[in-house]
Amino acid sequence: MRLSQLFGKTQREIPAEADTISHQLMLRAGMIRQLTAGVYSYLPMALRSLRKIEDIIRDEMNKAGGQEICMPVLQPIELWEKSGRGVSFGKNLFRLFDRKERELALGPTHEEVVTDLIGRSVQSYRDLPLLLYQIQTKFRDEPRPRGGLVRVREFVMKDLYSFDTDASGLDISYQKMVTAYKNIFSRCGLPVIVIEADSGAIGGKDSNEFMAVSEMGEDEIIYCESCSKAANAEKAKSVKAKAGCSAPLPMEEVSTPGYKTIEEVCGYLKINPVNTLKAVFYMADDEFVFVSIRGDVDVNEVKLKNLLHCVDLRLATEAEVAAKGIVAGFASPIGLKGIKIVADESVASGTNFVAGGNKNDAHIKNVNYPRDFKADLIADIALAVAGDACIKCGAKLLATRGVEVGHVFKLGTFLSEKMGAYYIDANGESKPIVMGCYGIGIGRLMAATIEINHDDKGIIWPLSITPYQVYLCPLLVEDERVAEKAESLYKELKNLGMEVLYDDRNESTGVKFNDADLLGIPLRITVSPRSLEKGCIEVKWRSEKKAELFPVEEAVKKIQEMLAGN
RNA sequence: CGGGGCGUAGCGCAGUUGGCAGCGCGCAGCGUUCGGGACGCUGAGGUCGGAGGUUCAAAUCCUCUCGCCCCGACCA
Known part of the structure; x- marks a missing residue:
């Protein structure tokens, strides 16, 4: 070209408009153009890279036994009502009406369609297992698109769905995908770590995310260096520091005039937050929930949401709290009636806590669970943070950030049951098909790659x-x-099957070199009067500082070798 | 949805007592340059996000509205 x-x-x-590095570089390199929030055109430079990523993915999916199909973006809303996930996707689902006023959705994912498809096609255990995938556009009305291609509302995703007869079959399919994913990211030159994840609106049990570690990532990762256990912060479990464990004493009211927050109460009573219990109030699908948790620990709302099996979870407003007769700042679950109480396991991690007095300007010392209050539910709903101990090996946990470039889920049978996807087993019995789903965002993968492979001059593309x-x-x-040599080289390299970007512009050296660095093409070949006089051509890797000179007659061969060796 | 910022040429921006809409880059033409974003001359390019209002006069003041970005909420 x-x-x-x-x-x-x-x-x-x-x-x-751009303050994410990959976004800036893609705009400056003329790769993408924004049409509206979270919607982009892909120009030739971007599309060529995206196609290569797709080819790698396709290759690995096929190797793993996947069969490529293509399913519709336009999906009848009934499909989403049937699965019940129209609710959990909520406003993220783009909805529209056709001329007959029939409601449709633009597919944010394809479990519904593929399960419907499979339900109609698969009859016998002999038809399974099956791995079906597509590389196709998804639409999600994200509340806040950001970071260029990192979070967009229209994007291309590779999504594969596995169908097995039982859980052990699913395990095999799942493992095939994990392996294929590792190959894909490695071939794309993108280092990733595999972490445990929450399955969110997709539903299902086991789930792993493939994260490109990067400061600009949206997700927080909690990981252990010594045993390499790693999880998304919204999923991570940890061992919290021990609270005091002296013998339980009788409860005792103390005056705490005007001291409401944990910090204020601790300062006033000269105690540590670890020895307090705090109260947090939520509305879970219109039900008021009182959460009791140790003062030094924060609530993990994803865990809480999963525990309560609710669709919508948010902090209660002051008015909602007051309406329940709760004295904010001095609240505790002691003696509370008619309100759902959820406690984090940390309330049982020690003795003699300080908790609210349920009236103004008072707290209660020596509160002990379960002696002094009961919870409707007690579970791990704590946010793991760096500094906590690893539940596996006890070492101190660390935190970092990452971009989620791939996500795999074990769905199980809940969707096939809802959508009516059954098969007949060897004994002639009807059983739900066991499903898994596996996604990679193509554009996000490209953005993450740039995020990790660049310098202050521009992109450094993996070959x-x-x-x-x-x-x-x-x-x-x-x-x-110069012109003659460049033209002949261009033809020769192209004929050898190389992909050559030929800077035939009559621009100054500085402009050309700077553009070369910005565009980040791996191998730069410079033809200049200076080197031609020595009978040479200069070749330089984008990733290296130094260039090499090769005699004109050997240059093509050397270039071939360099590309082949990498 | 809450908080903050911003909409003026393709890009980056300036433009307050309301009075001819500007600068740099880029773009087009000509010439001189050429190993890290050269220079000279000439030129094209604008419904100042939109609507309404105030005024002799609005990019500028008022009202409404649309859009974009960032933080948070949210989010496969």
């Missing part, structure tokens, strides 16, 4: 997913020797 004809110009200045392999850069194209 001649750069003079390439659609998508480079830009010197950083567009104001496997680069839009072009070679940047052919003649300096001083008005010099006939």
